[in-house]
Amino acid sequence: MSNDDKRLSTMISRRTLLHSMAAAGAATGLPMLGGTRAFAQEPQKPREIIVRAWGGSWVEALKAGVSDPFTKMTGIAVRHDLTEDNEIQPKVWAAVAQKRVPPIHINWDTTTNATKSALRGVTEDLSDLPNLKSTTELAKPVGLDGYPIVNTYGYVYVLAYRPEAFPNGAPKSWKDLLDPKLKRRIAFYNDGIGFHFPAQVAGGGKIEDIPNNMQPAWDFVTMMKQQEPLLGEDPDFTTWFQKGEIDAACTISTNAREARKNGIDIKWVVPEEGAKFDTDGLWIPKGLPANELYWAKQYINLALTKEAQQVWLDGLGLPGVVPGLTPPADLANDPSYPTKPEDFKNLIRVSSKVQVQNESDWFAKFKQIMQG
Numbered sequence: 001m002s003n004d005d006k007r008l009s010t011m012i013s014r015r016t017l018l019h020s021m022a023a024a025g026a027a028t029g030l031p032m033l034g035g036t037r038a039f040a041q042e043p044q045k046p047r048e049i050i051v052r053a054w055g056g057s058w059v060e061a062l063k064a065g066v067s068d069p070f071t072k073m074t075g076i077a078v079r080h081d082l083t084e085d086n087e088i089q090p091k092v093w094a095a096v097a098q099k100r101v102p103p104i105h106i107n108w109d110t111t112t113n114a115t116k117s118a119l120r121g122v123t124e125d126l127s128d129l130p131n132l133k134s135t136t137e138l139a140k141p142v143g144l145d146g147y148p149i150v151n152t153y154g155y156v157y158v159l160a161y162r163p164e165a166f167p168n169g170a171p172k173s174w175k176d177l178l179d180p181k182l183k184r185r186i187a188f189y190n191d192g193i194g195f196h197f198p199a200q201v202a203g204g205g206k207i208e209d210i211p212n213n214m215q216p217a218w219d220f221v222t223m224m225k226q227q228e229p230l231l232g233e234d235p236d237f238t239t240w241f242q243k244g245e246i247d248a249a250c251t252i253s254t255n256a257r258e259a260r261k262n263g264i265d266i267k268w269v270v271p272e273e274g275a276k277f278d279t280d281g282l283w284i285p286k287g288l289p290a291n292e293l294y295w296a297k298q299y300i301n302l303a304l305t306k307e308a309q310q311v312w313l314d315g316l317g318l319p320g321v322v323p324g325l326t327p328p329a330d331l332a333n334d335p336s337y338p339t340k341p342e343d344f345k346n347l348i349r350v351s352s353k354v355q356v357q358n359e360s361d362w363f364a365k366f367k368q369i370m371q372g
Helices: 014-024 057-074 085-097 111-120 130-134 174-178 196-202 215-225 234-242 253-261 290-303 306-316 352-371
Strands: 048-052 077-081 106-110 150-161 186-189 230-232 248-252 267-269 275-283
Touching: 048 290, 057 077, 057 234, 057 253, 057 290, 057 306, 085 106, 085 111, 106 111, 106 290, 111 275, 111 352, 130 290, 150 253, 150 306, 174 196, 174 215, 186 234, 196 215, 196 275, 215 352, 230 234, 234 248, 234 253, 248 253, 253 267, 290 306
Parallel strands: 048 077, 048 106, 186 230, 186 248
Antiparallel strands: 106 275, 150 248, 150 267, 150 275
């Protein structure tokens, strides 16, 4: 991940804007693909488009910021498919290989997973989206030609904790989770995503040894296994905190923030060993009918507007890829909301290529340890 300060052109032309207003209404600020089209010339609208999404606060934020405005603008319903990203992936790959219409129109995906699909050649090129001109370089997938995917925001896998469980102050290290009092009171993602890299440091290894020598990470995961942690996905963390079932977790700050919004006393830190920084994005599988491809692109184009990102990412508490977004008041100067180069000093970033080549093995190793 490169620094986010470099910006591309931030203004769309008045000519393009006027055409978009005629086609879609001035309120959206969304230039339609091929900005000189008259509305009557646009492809037939499908009854709905299907967007794969994560559940809980994630899909609610997407609905408020992008899906509902898209439906209001176009009249096209948006159905959210909450199949997990790793589960939908082989289904999409199989459909493209067999030249069938894929089961979704748009995949909201981790950049690493999306990169796997892009390298497999199953993603549509999104370089013609007009609103790409208004994004920072964070939107560009590193190491890929063109825009087979579009990154939409970044996020940090923080150490979220319940203050009452840490009476001596906030945890400073991932090693603090080894306290016997926290047995069966901590949580990780079921494949360990977000934890592999800080575990490498906490286990005595170096980031530069990734991926060739990950033994320190697996040694530390083995130690953590003795704590009998809960393993789950994004919606689980919010639920567990709200029900008082966990005191700490390696999770994206969005999940802890959602629990805090619901009245639970939750805080989070970036421990001394660091925390993983990553991105998510949107992409379209090949094989859609031409008219459905057009409108799927319109959905992603809308997701790259300042108006959509402000609402969508306020709901998630994450920094976006459009200049000028206002951080939520509760996240000003928060380590989980990096906006300046110095904010990335203690965040761990490993190239998408390395992650693509090794993530399946890392997931399998984590599960093997935890289930052993």
